[in-house]
Amino acid sequence: MALHDPFDPHHSLTHCSCGRHGSQAEHDAALAQDDADALNRRVVQGAVMRALFPQDAERRRFLSAVGASTAWAAISSLVPFGALEAMAQEKGSLEKKELKIGFIPITCASPLIMADPLGFYKKQGLDVSVIKTAGWALIRDKVINKEYDASHMLAPMPIAMSMGVGSAPTPVNVATIQNVNGQAITLHVKHKDKRDPKQWKGFKFAVPFEYSMHNFLLRYYVAEHGLDPDKDIQIRVVPPPEMVANLRAGNLDGYLGPDPFNQRAVYDGVGFIHILSKEIWDGHPCCSFGVQTQFVKENPNTFAALYRAVLQAAAMANDPKNRPIMAEVLSPANYLNQPKTVIEQVLTGKFADGLGGVQTVPDRAGFDPFPWYSMAVWIITQMKRWGYIKGDVKYRDIAEQVYLLTDARKRMAEVGLVAPKDAYQKFKVMGKEFDPAKPEAYVGSFAIRRT
Amino acid sequence: MRSETFKAALISALLFLLAIGAWHLATLPKESAALAGADAEYAALMGAGAQQPGGFPPPAEVGRAFVHYLSDPFYDHGPNDKGIAIQLGHSLARVALGFLLAIVAAIPLGFVIGMSPLLTKALDPFIQVLKPISPLAWMPLALYTLKDSNVSGIFVIFICSIWPMLINTAFGVASVRRDWLNVARTLEVSPVRKAFLVILPAAAPTILTGMRISMGIAWLVIVAAEMLVGGTGIGYFVWNEWNNLALPNVIFAITMIGLVGMGLDAIFGRLQKLVTYRE
Numbered sequence: 001m002a003l004h005d006p007f008d009p010h011h012s013l014t015h016c017s018c019g020r021h022g023s024q025a026e027h028d029a030a031l032a033q034d035d036a037d038a039l040n041r042r043v044v045q046g047a048v049m050r051a052l053f054p055q056d057a058e059r060r061r062f063l064s065a066v067g068a069s070t071a072w073a074a075i076s077s078l079v080p081f082g083a084l085e086a087m088a089q090e091k092g093s094l095e096k097k098e099l100k101i102g103f104i105p106i107t108c109a110s111p112l113i114m115a116d117p118l119g120f121y122k123k124q125g126l127d128v129s130v131i132k133t134a135g136w137a138l139i140r141d142k143v144i145n146k147e148y149d150a151s152h153m154l155a156p157m158p159i160a161m162s163m164g165v166g167s168a169p170t171p172v173n174v175a176t177i178q179n180v181n182g183q184a185i186t187l188h189v190k191h192k193d194k195r196d197p198k199q200w201k202g203f204k205f206a207v208p209f210e211y212s213m214h215n216f217l218l219r220y221y222v223a224e225h226g227l228d229p230d231k232d233i234q235i236r237v238v239p240p241p242e243m244v245a246n247l248r249a250g251n252l253d254g255y256l257g258p259d260p261f262n263q264r265a266v267y268d269g270v271g272f273i274h275i276l277s278k279e280i281w282d283g284h285p286c287c288s289f290g291v292q293t294q295f296v297k298e299n300p301n302t303f304a305a306l307y308r309a310v311l312q313a314a315a316m317a318n319d320p321k322n323r324p325i326m327a328e329v330l331s332p333a334n335y336l337n338q339p340k341t342v343i344e345q346v347l348t349g350k351f352a353d354g355l356g357g358v359q360t361v362p363d364r365a366g367f368d369p370f371p372w373y374s375m376a377v378w379i380i381t382q383m384k385r386w387g388y389i390k391g392d393v394k395y396r397d398i399a400e401q402v403y404l405l406t407d408a409r410k411r412m413a414e415v416g417l418v419a420p421k422d423a424y425q426k427f428k429v430m431g432k433e434f435d436p437a438k439p440e441a442y443v444g445s446f447a448i449r450r451t
Numbered sequence: 452m453r454s455e456t457f458k459a460a461l462i463s464a465l466l467f468l469l470a471i472g473a474w475h476l477a478t479l480p481k482e483s484a485a486l487a488g489a490d491a492e493y494a495a496l497m498g499a500g501a502q503q504p505g506g507f508p509p510p511a512e513v514g515r516a517f518v519h520y521l522s523d524p525f526y527d528h529g530p531n532d533k534g535i536a537i538q539l540g541h542s543l544a545r546v547a548l549g550f551l552l553a554i555v556a557a558i559p560l561g562f563v564i565g566m567s568p569l570l571t572k573a574l575d576p577f578i579q580v581l582k583p584i585s586p587l588a589w590m591p592l593a594l595y596t597l598k599d600s601n602v603s604g605i606f607v608i609f610i611c612s613i614w615p616m617l618i619n620t621a622f623g624v625a626s627v628r629r630d631w632l633n634v635a636r637t638l639e640v641s642p643v644r645k646a647f648l649v650i651l652p653a654a655a656p657t658i659l660t661g662m663r664i665s666m667g668i669a670w671l672v673i674v675a676a677e678m679l680v681g682g683t684g685i686g687y688f689v690w691n692e693w694n695n696l697a698l699p700n701v702i703f704a705i706t707m708i709g710l711v712g713m714g715l716d717a718i719f720g721r722l723q724k725l726v727t728y729r730e
Contacts, residue, residue: 105694132531134681135691136602145598241694268696280520334532337695345496352496 033280094125095299097304102133102142102151104208105336106240106258107346108287109152109180110326111333111367115313124305132335135239136209143292144170150306152178153290156379160211162293162402165388171293174371174403175307176314178287182346182365183214183277184262185221187254188247189270192355197225206238206246206255213277213286216382218256221280221449224430229386232451247271256284259346259365260338265354267342272354276364281429283366283374296404307411314369320362323347370412371403374424374436381439387450395439471510478509508699516699517706531681533689535704539711541683545601546669549608553665557613558658561620562646565654571621578617586611586672590679600680607676611614612665619661623654655726663719670712 036355063071099121104110113130115121121128131148133139140161141146158172160377187194194200200222207214219229231236238246240261246252248270255261256277257330265271277284289310296303327344330336345351349364376399383389409419424436434442524536564570576707593603627650635645677686692700711714 129530132681132691134679134687138594138679138681141594142600145594145600147598147600241690244696245693264696267496269497332528332532333691333695334529337691339498342497342498352493356493358493358496 004315006152017054035177064384071188078435079389094302094305096149096302097125097127099126099128099149099302100147101128101130102139102148103130103133104136104139104152104240104258105289105338107182107260107330107336107343107365108258110330110347111178111313111317111369112152112289112310113330114216114317114326115309115353117329118313118316120309120312121306124309126302126305126309128306128309130335131282136212140167143172143290144168145358146292146295149295150175150291153288154209154212154214155285155288155375156211156213156383157209158290158397158402159379160383160388161374163389163398165383166211172290173293173296174288174376175291175303176289176310176369177285177371177375178289178314178369179286180276180283180366180368181276181363182259183217183256183286184259185218185254185274185277186243186262186265186271186354188250188252189272189354191253192272195274197222197227200227200253201232202234203253204236204251205232206236206243206252206257208240208243208257208348209237210388211383213379214256214258216379216386217277217280217284218387220429221256223446226448228448244268244270260336260342263342263345264338265353267339269354273351276361278361278363281427282381283368284429285372288371289369304411304414307407308415311369311408311411311415311417314367315415317367320348327346369408370420371405371408372420372425373399373403373405374422374427374434376403377424377436378427378429378434381434381443384451385443385446385449393439395436474508474603478507487674491674508702513699520700520703533605534684535688535707538683538688539707542673542677542685543679543711545604545684546608546666548671549605550612550666550669552605552609553612553616554662555725556609557616557661558620561617561658561661562624562650564617565621565624566650568625571625578614582614582618586668587675587679589677594680600682604673604676604680604684608673611672612669612717615664615668616658616661619664620654620658623657623661624650626657627653652726652728656723656728659723659726661721663716663723666719667712670708670715674708 101112105410116128116130133142133151136154136157139148139151139153140157143151143153144161146168153172153174155174155177158174160166161170163169187417205218207218209215215235218235222229222233224376227233236252238252238255240258243252243255243257243261244265247255247265248268254274262271262273266273277286291303291306317326324344324347327340327347331338331340331343347365349359349361351359351361351364353359373396377395380389380393380395380398384393405423412419426433426435428434443449508525520535524534526534527537549695566576589607589610590603594600597603631649632645635649640649642710673684674686674689677684678690679686681687681690685704689701689704689708692704
């Protein structure tokens with residue numbers, strides 16, 4: 001039993017053995033080697049003990065003084081552990097066990113893919129097939145058609161779908177963010193000397209989808225350098241796998257695309273990495289784990305089980321220690337179908353930049369699952385800024401309707417992860433602060449916009 | 452006659468070897484200076500493609516892809532990675548289903564149109580407008596209304612195979628020789644017997660020509676449709692290998708598509724011979 005007993009006086013509940021997690025329970029969830037039931041029991045017990053003894057030293061003193069078994073008997077006579085555990089588990093009544101989850105073969109999808117070979121879905125009693133899909137439009141249609149029960153989606157897609165922008169209005173929720181950072185601007189090798197965006201007039205760029213962070217970040221980046229993304233450059237929608245081929249053929253000058261296709265362009269000697277997307281906004285969301293609202297309502301227990309599996313996978317993927325193994329598992333044809341070294345460079349952050357240098361950026365890709373409302377609000381401000389939506393926009397209402405922050409917090413507690421207390425977070429995009437409380441003013445503060 | 456066949460086969464084989472030889476020479480690895488200056492750590496992170504820009508795979512590499520996939524055609528490594536025979540099986544099943552549906556719809560309708568000059572004229576504008584639409588253009592509409600990607604794929608096969616069959620059936624039925632119909636009338640044959648015993652055999656060669664054309668189109672379209680929809684099938688296989696920029700595997704898949712297409716065409720050629728009659 002790797003997970004520490006909250007009734008053990010010799011162990012701290014607020015730190016784990018490796019020191020990188022908030023508690024031992026979280027540490028163990030990350031390792032995910034424990035039996036889910038035992039883990040759940042420990043988490044509930046840990047939560048109760050933390051509530052009874054806010055000071056960890058006090059709990060230790062108490063346990064040392066009376067002995068663990070006496071303490072256990074005393075406390076369990078007061079607290080119905082069994083009932084609490086059952087509540088946290090919500091098992092036994094999964095409405096649907098066989099699920100189909102779609103993904104696009106990019107590293108952003110790592111957590112939901114990894115949950116399959118690691119058995120996280122099975123541990124929650126689910127029989128999941130993860131299915132590779134040819135493009136974002138198809139993902140959207142298959143989710144609307146209910147061919148997929150849940151899917152890897154770009155973070156702005158559920159917002160656009162729920163609002164009926166670019167499709168029939170279909171309420172879709174974001175359960176978790178799949179990944180943060182992990183994108184890059186790749187340019188053709190012939191542009192090695194054009195590192196200043198001001199020299200990019202007339203360039204042809206590609207992004208994977210209209211409603212993507214890639215589109216919004218590229219627009220933001222060039223606009224900050226004084227180029228109008230609608231007039232001075234051309235932005236096309238090109239599915240990620242086709243980006244490298246088009247770059248090689250000279251149809252594109254560059255793209256803001258998902259990995260591994262940035263690294264793949266370097267690997268094949270056709271492009272170089274101009275900047276990583278984290279240099280535009282460090283910690284930006286990219287993809288999300290989306291589910292139709294109807295599915296959430298009709299299958300609450302299945303959804304909760306799925307939620308726990310994906311969160312555990314995210315915690316596993318976020319640990320840098322696991323990245324080399326992930327590269328190994330993800331590279332075969334059934335998942336990403338890429339050379340292992342390409343995936344490894346993306347995930348470990350030690351990569352060739354295409355200019356002859358080797359860079360080390362450990363946080364090149366991250367897998368923080370927490371769906372901040374403020375991320376959603378930022379996305380909506382950019383949709384407004386570039387004219388994808390018009391008129392009055394209820395930023396907060398939409399954000400809170402689509403992003404399931406409260407659920408995420410609850411499910412994170414169930415698997416022993418510590419969720420942030422805030423729901424809105426200020427952050428900086430290229431040095432400019434974004435205040436989620438004043439979205440309209442933010443949109444108005446840009447010189448280049450379509451409003 | 453025999454020796455001519457033999458000569459033709461010999462020439463075919465020679466052409467094939469010549470093409471492979473030229474391909475081999477054209478893709479011989481060049482001495483590359485591209486990465487000579489870079490340090491070993493950097494070089495280790497780069498792919499072989501970086502050393503030979505333009506990197507078209509040599510025939511030996513493609514040959515290895517053939518051996519690799521054909522040595523185990525039935526493997527199944529999860530929903531996104533299956534053997535070539537399984538992929539081809541999925542594609543063929545889709546084509547067969549869409550094609551059968553098209554037969555069920557096109558042959559009776561073609562009979563009716565062919566027997567009635569009035570209907571021929573009335574339906575002509577619709578057929579002429581619908582016929583030239585690329586079947587893949589139906590895909591977004593099909594996905595939206597049928598709400599299932601697999602059914603949409605079958606629908607696309609259906610819609611592309613229906614027109615040649617319909618037109619050929621109508622034409623075949625309309626051009627049955629008057630004398631035969633008149634003989635049937637003199638003998639007071641019932642309409643049903645006339646349709647099955649006189650018109651059908653007379654029009655069969657034309658109808659089968661329509662089917663042969665349809666099958667050719669259907670096999671062309673399924674690859675494109677599966678590249679769009681994904682999941683399973685030979686088109687998905689091509690897409691997946693393109694995704695990995697693995698050209699040897701793409702060339703392998705293209706060859707398989709060609710061979711299966713040839714096989715299908717040969718089957719319909721045989722059928723056509725069976726129903727052809729001499730006057």
